[in-house]
Amino acid sequence: MTKIKQILIRILRVFFISLFFGVIVTLLVPYLSDSCNKNSEIKKFDVIIVLGSPAEENCEPGSILKDRITKGIELLKLGIGKKILFTGSSVRNNCAEAKVMEAYAISKGVSKNHILTEVRAENTFQNAYYSVKQMKKLNFKSAAIVTSEPHIKRACAVFSKFDIEYSMFPSENPSNISRLQLLLWKFGERMILTHHIIFGHSG
Numbered sequence: 001m002t003k004i005k006q007i008l009i010r011i012l013r014v015f016f017i018s019l020f021f022g023v024i025v026t027l028l029v030p031y032l033s034d035s036c037n038k039n040s041e042i043k044k045f046d047v048i049i050v051l052g053s054p055a056e057e058n059c060e061p062g063s064i065l066k067d068r069i070t071k072g073i074e075l076l077k078l079g080i081g082k083k084i085l086f087t088g089s090s091v092r093n094n095c096a097e098a099k100v101m102e103a104y105a106i107s108k109g110v111s112k113n114h115i116l117t118e119v120r121a122e123n124t125f126q127n128a129y130y131s132v133k134q135m136k137k138l139n140f141k142s143a144a145i146v147t148s149e150p151h152i153k154r155a156c157a158v159f160s161k162f163d164i165e166y167s168m169f170p171s172e173n174p175s176n177i178s179r180l181q182l183l184l185w186k187f188g189e190r191m192i193l194t195h196h197i198i199f200g201h202s203g
């Protein structure tokens with residue numbers, strides 16, 4: 001019984017030491033990375049890119065998605081960009097995020113002539129890849145990127161891999177989430193970003 005107890009203590013000790021260093025790495029690596037030093041200082045952009053987030057089961061935008069669309073519309077009305085590009089596939093259900101965003105934007109008075117959609121992206125890297133691909137076809141060279149504030153640094157790191165001028169514009173954090181939920185969201189984003197920095201981005 002004593003040997004079993006000693007083994008359990010050693011396992012717990014290794015676990016907590018690993019957890020401690022894992023947390024330290026997750027907190028420090030994103031700050032030590034310079035992957036977001038490519039932000040553009042230009043004031044006008046060819047396009048505003050709004051990154052997707054899973055829609056509700058009834059294909060209505062959830063609070064996160066609404067906040068991102070609202071920010072995109074705000075920038076469009078301010079003349080920050082000529083067009084607004086919604087990017088996102090149907091990842092968790094049958095609702096294509098880009099199409100959900102398009103419908104919501106139109107319901108808020110945005111002309112369909114100002115809207116572009118990209119419906120293949122299933123993650124942040126693909127958001128960037130397919131959006132930039134569409135930009136190249138239209139001879140667009142600059143983009144205002146809209147996403148949620150906790151997601152900004154990771155999205156910035158992804159877009160830095162592509163040859164465009166860009167700046168990040170955070171949307172408001174949803175009012176219906178608690179401080180703990182927001183904290184966990186931010187920590188989760190840092191964990192993913194840390195993984196990307198160490199192991200690279202994947203499609």
